[in-house]
Amino acid sequence: MEWGLFSLVIVTGALAASGAGLLVRGAGAPISLRLAAMVAGAGAAVVAWRWQAGGWPGWWLPVAWLVTVLGAPLALADVRHRRLPDVLTLPAYPLLAVALAGGGLETLTAGLAGALLFGGAHLLVRHFAPGQLGAGDVKLTGSLGAVLGAVGWPALAFAAVAASFLSAALAAAGRLRTLTRRPGKTVAPPPKPGDGPEHPTSCPHPPIAAAGGGATALAAAAATGSATAADKPSPAPRPHPRAVDPRSSAVDASHQVAHPRTPAPCGGRAAGSGTPGASDGRTTHRRTPGRSHRPARPPRVPHGPALLLATWLCAVVAGPGSGVAMS
Numbered sequence: 001m002e003w004g005l006f007s008l009v010i011v012t013g014a015l016a017a018s019g020a021g022l023l024v025r026g027a028g029a030p031i032s033l034r035l036a037a038m039v040a041g042a043g044a045a046v047v048a049w050r051w052q053a054g055g056w057p058g059w060w061l062p063v064a065w066l067v068t069v070l071g072a073p074l075a076l077a078d079v080r081h082r083r084l085p086d087v088l089t090l091p092a093y094p095l096l097a098v099a100l101a102g103g104g105l106e107t108l109t110a111g112l113a114g115a116l117l118f119g120g121a122h123l124l125v126r127h128f129a130p131g132q133l134g135a136g137d138v139k140l141t142g143s144l145g146a147v148l149g150a151v152g153w154p155a156l157a158f159a160a161v162a163a164s165f166l167s168a169a170l171a172a173a174g175r176l177r178t179l180t181r182r183p184g185k186t187v188a189p190p191p192k193p194g195d196g197p198e199h200p201t202s203c204p205h206p207p208i209a210a211a212g213g214g215a216t217a218l219a220a221a222a223a224t225g226s227a228t229a230a231d232k233p234s235p236a237p238r239p240h241p242r243a244v245d246p247r248s249s250a251v252d253a254s255h256q257v258a259h260p261r262t263p264a265p266c267g268g269r270a271a272g273s274g275t276p277g278a279s280d281g282r283t284t285h286r287r288t289p290g291r292s293h294r295p296a297r298p299p300r301v302p303h304g305p306a307l308l309l310a311t312w313l314c315a316v317v318a319g320p321g322s323g324v325a326m327s
Contacts, residue, residue, distance in 0.1 A: 013044030027085035029077040043068035056319040059102030071308040078304035084136025092143040114149015155314040163306035171301040
């Protein structure tokens with residue numbers, strides 16, 4: 001192969017991958033066009049070198065080229081967005097069918113059988129285990145199965161096993177990383193010398209005691225914050241319009257003086273009361289509604305890149321006629 005044709009295969013592969021990346025962007029799965037062009041250009045260089053080595057017939061070059069050009073943006077979209085847009089997976093069927101038609105009716109028939117077998121197997125997996133495969137993966141396996149069927153039935157088995165092994169290895173690595181990851185602890189900086197406590201342990205103003213039928217002078221002094229008011233006698237309570245037994249009032253007043261209520265700090269409550277936020281040393285834990293305390297599960301590893309890589313290896317390294325054809 002001349003160097004001009006070699007360069008043409010690489011340049012057209014990079015440009016075509018960039019155009020496919022634009023279609024993927026329009027489908028709501030933006031990817032890096034530069035990265036797609038670089039990956040496709042490197043793959044097209046391997047395709048051109050393999051063709052130059054004379055390992056395939058000439059009609060196989062468009063098939064390997066299409067797998068490279070369509071596979072690069074699809075793999076990037078699946079890795080980043082967990083999506084395989086229909087804008088590329090569906091047009092792959094007619095494009096690859098036209099390319100396989102260059103090998104004759106036998107190659108086209110083998111490709112059709114491979115598409116039905118490979119796509120049907122993944123459709124069953126999708127039906128019985130929906131969490132393992134997405135709908136885009138099933139659509140992709142039909143076109144990839146056509147390429148693998150043209151290569152030979154050993155390629156179908158190799159691609160299925162290699163893609164499953166690669167996806168399982170990546171999933172295990174992600175699960176191990178999630179289990180070994182621990183949340184970081186936030187350490188408060190030490191206080192500077194001379195600085196007071198950040199959160200005071202007592203209120204700047206004494207709390208107001210609950211006033212009963214016979215409020216004492218001490219409670220009135222705590223409510224007003226005056227130190228001198230504690231020495232003054234408490235004014236007599238104003239009589240209620242209704243008749244009140246003076247003996248019961250005296251008993252209540254004496255009981256309050258003998259057993260005063262313990263004032264509560266800021267944000268707390270008096271000891272023995274039923275209000276939350278007690279200052280008796282206990283900590284109240286509140287569960288935030290709508291939040292789960294279970295450990296985060298690792299995201300599902302996309303299966304599309306593994307399928308594309310396994311198919312690309314079979315198409316480029318092995319080539320057509322390397323196995324028993326499915327005719």
